[in-house]
Amino acid sequence: MIDLKFNQVSKKYNIRANGDSPKRWYGRGFPGRKKPGQMWALRNVSFQVNEGEALGIVGHNGAGKTTILKILSGITTPTAGEITIRGRLVALVEVSSGFHPELTGVENVYLHGAMLGMRRSEIRQKLDSIIEFSGVGRYIEVPVKRYSSGMFVRLGFAIAAHLDPDILLLDEVLAVGDAAFQAKCLERIAELRKDGRTMVFISHDLAAVYRLCDRALLLSHGSILSDGPPRQVIDEYQQMTFADQGMSANEESDTAIPARCTSISFSAPESPEGIRTGHPLVARLAYKASKNIPDAVFRVSIYWPSGYLCAQLTTESLSGGLQLEHGTGIVEFQCPTLPVVPGLYRVDLAIESKGLEIDVRQRCATLRVEPGKIAYGDFLIENTWKITETLPPPHL
């Protein structure tokens, strides 16, 4: 069964400084003045989501992700096209935006719940559970203007988590609350997924899209560029993002820099299929030094798609750095097993001398890791296993 269907949907926004102007009532304005701009946030977008499927939507800011969400939740309507929604749809977008600051927590639960389409009887029935989930405790009788921002958002999510949606829309909501609360939210989402609810997830957190979704869409400038398995779509998105960066970043200020990185290459010895999880990796970093560099350190930083540092290959050691001679050379890093899971990683290069950076190349390369040894989560933990201490079944 198809739960969601976008059929040739387009959305146009008029961009004007002060909203809609009555000028068109009495004339075209002054001659030579530009006509109000138009922006197509979505252009002929068609896709469908099957029942029980989790679809992730990725893309740069302004690609049209939020517009899709707004159209789906009914906040705005398309300029052209048709959308079919089968079932109760709930959007978890800025979960506490309906709160009234003067009202207490309980009053806001009733108000916000009603805005999300819940009946008063339904809210009354779930009230205790909502309060418990939010962890707001005795502050529930206090006006929410006295709440901390964390409490505010937690209460909002708690209400939304008690809805019973057929289709769930999520927009970066996982970035709320502390670690414990986030775990609770993920648990609730996993529960809904297990129950076969359909989900549309919009996020910049590519790792989360990879973890939560069965399928992903890549949007760019209001059109769908790619539609397929999350890994493939995320790779494509990252390639699009990194395409405009390269090694030429600092080329001009050559003379001012005593040493620089000139290239990086990754290779996999003994593996024709490329670099794979759990297999050896060799990284070769070429450099050029215009004078002798004392106490030098090379770094190859490998970043997650989300932008966090995943791991680093470095020549740094407790006994101090290298004495780098004037000239060119190659630093070769040998890794017997590459422990990171498959994906496309971003690579930064750096040379330091006496703890100060002399050359930094940000996002200058990518590292593509193909599936190799079976690994779940973030890293492969090398291990051996055996079954020990077996006992015969007990006699009853």
Next chain:
Amino acid sequence: MAHPTTWETSTGLARTPARPVKVIHPPAFSIGTISIGLRTLVQYSDLLYTLSLFRLSVRYKQSALGWTWAALQPLALMGIYTIIFTRITTVRTGGVPYPVFVFSALLPWIFFSSTISSAVNGLVLHPNLLTKMYFPREIIPLSYMVASLADFCIASTILGGLMVYYQVPLTWHLLYAIPIVVILVGFAAAIALFFSAVQVRFRDVGLAMPFLLQVWMFTVPVVYSLQSVPQRFRSLYLLDPVAGLIEGFRLVVIHGAAPDFRTMALSGAVTIVSLPLAYAFFKSSESTMADLI
């Protein structure tokens, strides 16, 4: 081994045998939007109730006098007009003491004007709600109207007290007040819906409204009676449903007479035509409110 997709589908169907199917189209002005709109409004009726309730509680939160304010405003106006229209100049009241005479008309007028002035700004005061969440937008202006109606009920008890004090007799004609108030509510809703939708686009409405309401008050029989209006202007004067309804309200409550049925029919007809039109207009502009606000 069972295919996981099959399993998920079967539990999904067991949970909700018939799911509602919603189709979203580009917006268009049509009378057909009224029935769809009303159906959605019924689904969200609990929100209208909750929002109106909290509208009232928020209004009087952190105020020392609280609910007394609902009665204070008409009482203060009554005092001022009584001084002006009994000491400085006089108007014909048909033998009724002026305070009761003016208070009985101030009640419906304050209901009408406070509904319009608060509802018109209602939508633009909540840009966050409009751009982040969906619910039928008419609930916002309508909730202000319900709150004004509650104030009307509170102030009505004061009117009862005044009538006892000035020994104005009650008659069965008082019951006519119910249909009169119903028509007035309908007309206030039409005006509130129309102007609040326009206000999202053109803020001029909100700026002009206080002035417009002030002028409007003197074009309806609040401080004077319909008898003071020259006969040849009356039919034109009564084209405004508010004028007819306020005069009718005063007639049935303090004069103990039956209302003029021709005037009531005219006011009712204007309301029956304008309310669906205003609602259809509101629903058709609703879809772009989030983009324009």
